[in-house]
Amino acid sequence: MYSADIKRLSRQFLPQDFKLTDWASVAPYFEQLVATPIDQLNHLQKWLKNLSELEAVISEDACWRQIRMTCDTENKELEESYNFFCTEIQPHIQPYADALNKKLLASKALHLLNADEYFTYLRSIQKNIDLFREENIPLQSEISVLQQQYGQITGDMMIRVNDQEYTLQQAAKFLENPDRALRQQVYEQIQERRLEDKEKLDLLFDKLVQLRNQEAHNAGFKNYRDYRFKELGRFDYSKEDCYQFHEAVKRHVLPLVNKILEQKKIKLGVENLRPWDLDAEPAGTNPLHPFENGKELLQKSVECFNKLNPFFGDCLLRMDQMKHFDLESRKGKSPGGYNCPLAESGAPFIFMNASGQMSDVTTMVHEGGHAIHSFLSHPLALTGFKEVPMEMAEVASMAMELFSMDEWDTFFKDEQELKRAKIHQLERVITIFPWIAAIDKFQHKLYENPHHTHQERTAIWVQVLQEFTDDIVDYSGLEKYRSNAWQRQLHLYEVPFYYIEYGIAQLGAIGMWKQFRENKKKALDHYCQALALGGTRTLPQLYRAAGIEFDFSPEKIKNLMQFVQNEMDILID
DSSP states (O other): OOOOOOOOOOOSSSOTTOOOOSHHHHHHHHHHHHHSOOOSHHHHHHHHHHHHHHHHHHHHHHHHHHHHHHHOTTOHHHHHHHHHIIIIIHHHHHHHHHHHHHHHHHOTTGGGSOHHHHHHHHHHHHHHHHHOOTTHHHHHHHHHHHHHHHHHHHHTOEEEETTEEEEHHHHGGGGGOSOHHHHHHHHHHHHHHHHHTHHHHHHHHHHHHHHHHHHHHHTTOSSHHHHHHHHTTOOSOOHHHHHHHHHHIIIIIHHHHHHHHHHHHHHHTOSSBOGGGTTOOOTTOOOOOOOSSHHHHHHHHHHHHHHHOHHHHHHHHHHHHTTOEEEEOOTTSOSSOEEEOOTTTOSOEEEEEEOSOHHHHHHHHHHHHHHHHHHHHTTSSSGGGGOOOHHHHHHHHHHHHHHHGGGGGGTOOSHHHHHHHHHHHHHHHHHHHHHHHHHHHHHHHHHHSTTOOHHHHHHHHHHHHHHTOOSSBOOTTOHHHHTTGGGGOHHHHHSTTTTHHHHHHHHHHHHHHHHHHHOHHHHHHHHHHHHHTTTSSOHHHHHHHTTSOOOOOHHHHHHHHHHHHHHHHHHHO
């Protein structure tokens, strides 16, 4: 039914050889759209297609500039190319985008469009009109440039272990080593290296907070949090729901985290469980080593996906043919991992920092889930139809983490290692919630008080972190590292308030996995059907299409956490 033979969108409006070089190269196409009459249905439909094509071309150009820059943060030309887009092209686009949005909603033929098909698209258009302010254009341009500095600063962080240089991502593998003294040494080296750039990252964050706060005030909002909720299109839940989520995590998740950590303490046979023990195995047990290099990781991921559904594996193969992967960690590469949709090509780009660890498998299948989402939504008629709410986008990736576990014998041939990997994954499903809640609550407090000092920010963080800290790990003597731990979360710098989505989506993914446990075929059919809708339905409708409910109430959290715990108990027994 589904095919990975993805086709680049054919151009009908722009020339086939069009290249976005500067604003002058693209301005005539915006002028043409502004001037085109759209009061008849056929004219409106053609106009929407032309607008969609222009959006796809510009979006993909911007994405490639960002991809190339994150792959090589030391190349100044690539940085300048991205910054040029942010400062010399994007600011010119925004007033035209606003004018075109208003032109669309004023069209006399608007009511003739299919109301169900266009509902979320037109709702988003109205939201963009409501938020647009001319005076925010230079601020947004400056914010875009500043956000990228985080990757540049952190991408250069290196430490030496056993006379060899490692990125912080590569060095993390030593935290799985049975040698406890080595783990402690590497943990402290990583933390100390982060502290070296503490002031630089503090000052960068100051600038971002103040600019975002100004952006919100210009648009008539009391604070940036309220502005950002609207910008992110949070039509289906409120800040009060987020607060409820925070409390539910404390009540229903932290006790399970304590249980997991108590078991780890017993397993390791240590008197005090320290942070450098969290990823370790007992002496005599080797760390999980599922692959040697990026090439093998991709090969095994294709095999794993194939066994779930041949279409999933074909998606990765097609991306490989197009050279849409950069998987291995190296110096001068931004941290983290992402799947970048490419609106015109259709096949996205996956970026990550693999170093041979178990967590790399999770990252790869996670980003692979996003990639499948891009393939499935690519045939939708308009670029705007493919803009998926993040609370659904992350279900695509997180559900794939859980689905794929059934085929992880691809990565782990030894039965005991396979069992360890699955337990590790399910532990992470539970233990990530307190961190998500802490980062989210921290953001609420910061942007409610945007003029805070560095000392006040640290105090807010320490207080919030303490609320979501387990009772088992001994953090004594590590206060200076703990008080700075928020700086490792790139979302705070690059995509503010985009983090609770992981918590909401994790619940959706667990719901899908529960469905998968009951009927694999039905669950995978629901998965594909929901993803193929892109952003053309509301969040509750997308969740229903996936066979689950959009619900992150305390009771729902409690029930789903219990399900995961039960599944983990089966593996442990």
